[in-house]
Amino acid sequence: MTSIYNAFGYAIDWQERYRLIKAAGFDGVMLWWSDGFGRGPGYREDPERARNAGLVVENFHAPVQWQNDLSLNNQAGESLFELYSQCVRDCAEYQAPALVIHLPNDEFPLNHLGMERLERLVDLAGELGVKLAMENIFNTRNLCKALDSFPSLGLCYDSCHFANDPEAPDLLRMYGKRLMALHLHDNGGGRGQHQLPFDGDIDWTRVMGEIGEAGYSGSISLEPMNWGYEDMDIKEFLRLAYERAVKLKNIGSR
Template sequence: MLSIFDWFGYRLTMEERYRLIKKAGFSGVMILWGHRLGRGMDFRLAPEIARDAGLFVENLHAPTELQHALWEEGLSGEEAAECYLSCLEDCKAAEVPAIVLHLPGDDFAPTEQGLKRLWRLVEQAERLEVNVALENLQNLKNLAWAFRQIDSPRLGLCYDCCHHYNDAPEEDLLGMYGARLMALHLHDNGGASRSCCIQHRLPFDGDVPWARVMQAIAATGYKGVTALEPMYWDYQELPPDVFLYRAFEKAKHLDSLRGR
């Protein structure tokens, strides 16, 4: 199965967005959960609209605004924990199998209070039978710490290849955490826009070593979706349907590199 992050850019209604994703050939979507990036307060309708378009909903990406607060004492830390707990409830209600979330960056050292909050999330995930996939960013120390502290089949990795090769290419993330791999974010680096740390380009348009990446994913035994996370920042001259067709062709190439 091939999927794509739903909020890839362009001014489109949700109905049009999912119709175009399906028409391009994708079978699934990952949904940005929240009202940011102009999607409005009706974001909770997204899973139903996506399914009406014939798409599988792979995961919900939790809001990132409070990610660094999760380790903090006080109200901000509790607000972050409650936000993520709410996302788990939303996954269960919408019959979505996983959330993706960001741990604090490595400038924010883990705390006992942070560990308690993370345990609350995992225990809730186990009760609801929903996976929690932690995405690798500039947070590899915190990621390693979390995996050392909590061994649960409901807590795993969302592997982001571009963050990996932009931030820590010397680390063998899939070798270390491949057994916990739950989701993929595949996109390339470079680009003229220089937006968001020079990333979220279409695969094969930057410097990510795709053959190596896809072979490493295959070696983990991961059987899940080949999932793209590009943005239109460097492609705004393209109509959205053309952007999506290009994305789909590249997704098929990546899937073939997994030997599928």
């Protein structure tokens, strides 16, 4: 199975976007679950739109703007917990099997309150049958603490965040058996992230080899943006993205 992040750029009708994703060959989509970062209103209609196009909804991605507030003993911290809780409930309502969450960056260590809130999220997700996948993004001390403390949590492995984080341990070796989601993109381009695979410096033979060795059998999921590809037609962008996804899948199955 191959999937792609839904909000990868281009101003286009959303139902048409999903039709084009399916036409390019992808099986599924990962949905950005908020109206932020340019997504705009109507995101709650995306599960139905995607399924109408014949796509599987792989997961929702929780908002990230307030990720560092999880341990705060104030209204901001409580508001973030309630936001994540609602995202879990939305996964159950819209039949999305998993929620991807950013834990705080490591300069905001998870304290007792942060871990207590995380435990409540784990319990809620367990009650509703939703998987929680923690994504690596300059937060690996918090990430390892959470994964070591809660066995039901999974890892969302982001290839570019890992490649750009000089302090990250070998997450695939440590937690590869707990992979629940992938964000595969390269670190080329002017922003050093969210490029199509093979357009940056990531060693994809190593990455896909470790993913294969971990026994991962889920979707090969890309998280590119059209940054630097703006002159490329959306159909060509998706054609190229799908070609790269298949190439990664073939490397991982060797």
